[in-house]
Amino acid sequence: MIEFERVSRRFGDLDALRHLNLTIDQGEMAFITGHSGAGKSTLLRLLLLLDRPSSGEIRVKGELTRAIRSHRVPRYRRRFGVVFQDHRLLFDRSVHDNVALPLVIAGFSPRDSARRVRAALDKVGLLAQEYANPATLSGGEQQRVGIARAVVARPEFLIADEPTGNLDPQLSSEIMALFEAFNQVGVTVLVATHDLSLISQLRHRIITLSSGRLAGAETP
Amino acid sequence: MNSPTGQPGERWNRAAVWRAQHRIAAHDSWRKLLQRPVATGLVWLMVAISLAVPSALLLTLENLRPIVPDVAGSAQLSVMLDREVNRTSAEAVQRQIESWARVDTVRLVGREQALLEFGEQTGLATLLASLDRNPLPHTLRVLPALPVSDSALNRLIGELESLPNVNRVVADTRWVARLGETLVAGERWVLALGGAMILGAILALANTLHLAIDARREEILVVRVIGGSPAFVRRPFLYTGLYFGAGGGVLAAFMLWALSVWLTGPVNALFLLYDSPGQLQSPGFKYPSALILSGAIIGWLASWAAAERYFRQLETR
Ligand SMILES: Nc1ncnc2c1ncn2[C@@H]1O[C@H](COP(=O)(O)OP(=O)(O)OP(=O)(O)O)[C@@H](O)[C@H]1O
Ligand SMILES: [Mg+2]
Numbered sequence: 001m002i003e004f005e006r007v008s009r010r011f012g013d014l015d016a017l018r019h020l021n022l023t024i025d026q027g028e029m030a031f032i033t034g035h036s037g038a039g040k041s042t043l044l045r046l047l048l049l050l051d052r053p054s055s056g057e058i059r060v061k062g063e064l065t066r067a068i069r070s071h072r073v074p075r076y077r078r079r080f081g082v083v084f085q086d087h088r089l090l091f092d093r094s095v096h097d098n099v100a101l102p103l104v105i106a107g108f109s110p111r112d113s114a115r116r117v118r119a120a121l122d123k124v125g126l127l128a129q130e131y132a133n134p135a136t137l138s139g140g141e142q143q144r145v146g147i148a149r150a151v152v153a154r155p156e157f158l159i160a161d162e163p164t165g166n167l168d169p170q171l172s173s174e175i176m177a178l179f180e181a182f183n184q185v186g187v188t189v190l191v192a193t194h195d196l197s198l199i200s201q202l203r204h205r206i207i208t209l210s211s212g213r214l215a216g217a218e219t220p
Numbered sequence: 221m222n223s224p225t226g227q228p229g230e231r232w233n234r235a236a237v238w239r240a241q242h243r244i245a246a247h248d249s250w251r252k253l254l255q256r257p258v259a260t261g262l263v264w265l266m267v268a269i270s271l272a273v274p275s276a277l278l279l280t281l282e283n284l285r286p287i288v289p290d291v292a293g294s295a296q297l298s299v300m301l302d303r304e305v306n307r308t309s310a311e312a313v314q315r316q317i318e319s320w321a322r323v324d325t326v327r328l329v330g331r332e333q334a335l336l337e338f339g340e341q342t343g344l345a346t347l348l349a350s351l352d353r354n355p356l357p358h359t360l361r362v363l364p365a366l367p368v369s370d371s372a373l374n375r376l377i378g379e380l381e382s383l384p385n386v387n388r389v390v391a392d393t394r395w396v397a398r399l400g401e402t403l404v405a406g407e408r409w410v411l412a413l414g415g416a417m418i419l420g421a422i423l424a425l426a427n428t429l430h431l432a433i434d435a436r437r438e439e440i441l442v443v444r445v446i447g448g449s450p451a452f453v454r455r456p457f458l459y460t461g462l463y464f465g466a467g468g469g470v471l472a473a474f475m476l477w478a479l480s481v482w483l484t485g486p487v488n489a490l491f492l493l494y495d496s497p498g499q500l501q502s503p504g505f506k507y508p509s510a511l512i513l514s515g516a517i518i519g520w521l522a523s524w525a526a527a528e529r530y531f532r533q534l535e536t537r
């Protein structure tokens with residue numbers, strides 16, 4: 001469970017988020033939408049402790065994130081799988097090594113790691129490209145490698161910021177289907193997106209931000 | 221899909237994880253260095269020169285030091301007898317001093333000969349010949365038995381001066397003291413120069429490492445978001461710094477060795493000239509190990525500084 005309690009984030013005299021109250025249940029899948037500059041990325045960055053709120057509290061499974069000491073932050077972040085809009089793959093190494101990165105950080109043995117990497121690549125349908133350089137893959141394939149990297153260490157939460165921003169509708173719905181598959185095995189999924197036409201077809205909660213405030217939350 | 225939570229049982233223990241991560245970082249950093257051999261070679265050369273120059277000077281000073289007490293030991297004392305002492309009495313004094321254990325040889329320089337020598341040395345022979353009376357006394361040239369310490373030399377001078385018929389004793393060891401002072405000053409100069417060169421090497425290394433870190437900015441940002449600790453992010457760069465520094469140290473050791481081989485002939489000839497039993501000291505084992513160790517420390521410090529600065533900039537962005 002993720003709880004935002006009257007969370008504000010000010011940049012100078014701009015309120016990126018203002019007195020935001022929000023609860024994401026354990027095992028839920030939810031979309032965050034809103035105009036550009038509404039505060040979607042800011043919300044996700046606060047959750048990952050890449051930024052701190054100006055006021056208010058964020059709790060994850062009851063734990064106050066403000067109380068997490070800085071040397072504990074990396075461990076906290078490992079509970080999240082993160083998918084970026086521009087996938088952020090490293091082109092100096094193979095698809096396999098990209099996906100294995102969270103396992104190296106978390107300290108899995110190489111044998112165990114290789115097995116998990118293959119399982120994750122299989123899930124996103126890219127097992128055949130395991131040893132390819134990610135630069136040679138298409139945009140949709142690169143985003144799927146990014147998803148494999150986000151889920152390979154089996155995080156509790158999956159966070160995605162505009163994961164389909166650069167993809168055509170066909171590829172976008174494939175990506176969303178992948179997120180749903182992970183959600184079905186118990187991962188809490190939070191996706192920030194502009195793509196209203198796509199998410200309105202899916203039966204998940206849509207949280208709409210407007211100038212840093214909650215504009216409405218539809219429950220299916 | 222299996223359960224979403226990680227299964228701790230499948231993970232290694234902390235020590236094994238730590239070792240594995242170090243092995244990977246060490247290996248990757250080494251591979252990245254070899255991918256750019258020219259740039260890496262230039263960095264090694266820079267570190268090597270900054271280390272080799274001060275240590276070559278230090279080695280030179282260390283070689284000079286043993287000559288100093290030797291020269292002091294061979295310091296000859298001139299014992300001037302009273303002017304009224306005749307040649308027979310002078311020879312008696314000579315025999316007496318010769319019987320002392322702490323004295324090696326005693327040579328009598330008669331006043332006629334002394335005048336001759338003085339005249340030759342100063343070019344005042346004609347002037348001296350015009351004197352109606354030889355102003356010089358008989359002189360004994362006393363060589364103390366080796367080795368002789370400063371205090372023992374002073375004691376000997378005192379004993380010689382208290383002998384009857386002895387006017388005064390001249391120990392011309394001032395230039396030895398001057399050489400000693402020069403060596404101390406040289407040592408300080410080498411230390412200052414060495415410190416400056418090493419500081420320069422650290423700054424240049426830190427700059428090179430800053431570029432190496434910046435080249436992997438993308439990776440650092442990703443690793444940070446997916447839960448890599450600062451130590452994990454820093455580790456490959458610490459290895460890069462370590463390789464730069466230690467590699468430079470190895471190269472510096474080779475330079476020093478080559479220099480000492482090249483200098484052995486002339487320097488040993490110089491030692492012979494001074495009648496010194498010394499020989500040019502080779503860098504031996506002490507210098508190479510100190511060079512490699514200090515190179516490694518310099519590289520490690522530089523990469524630590526570069527990484528800290530880079531990450532601080534990243535956080536406050
Ligand atoms: N580091 C920052 N410094 C100053 N202002 C910032 C910073 N980060 C975000 N903002 C501002 O906060 C507001 C919210 O930004 P945010 O990135 O959360 O919007 P968003 O909903 O993700 O927009 P988009 O759909 O364009 O990605 C914007 O007006 C943005 O300019
Ligand atoms: Mg955004």
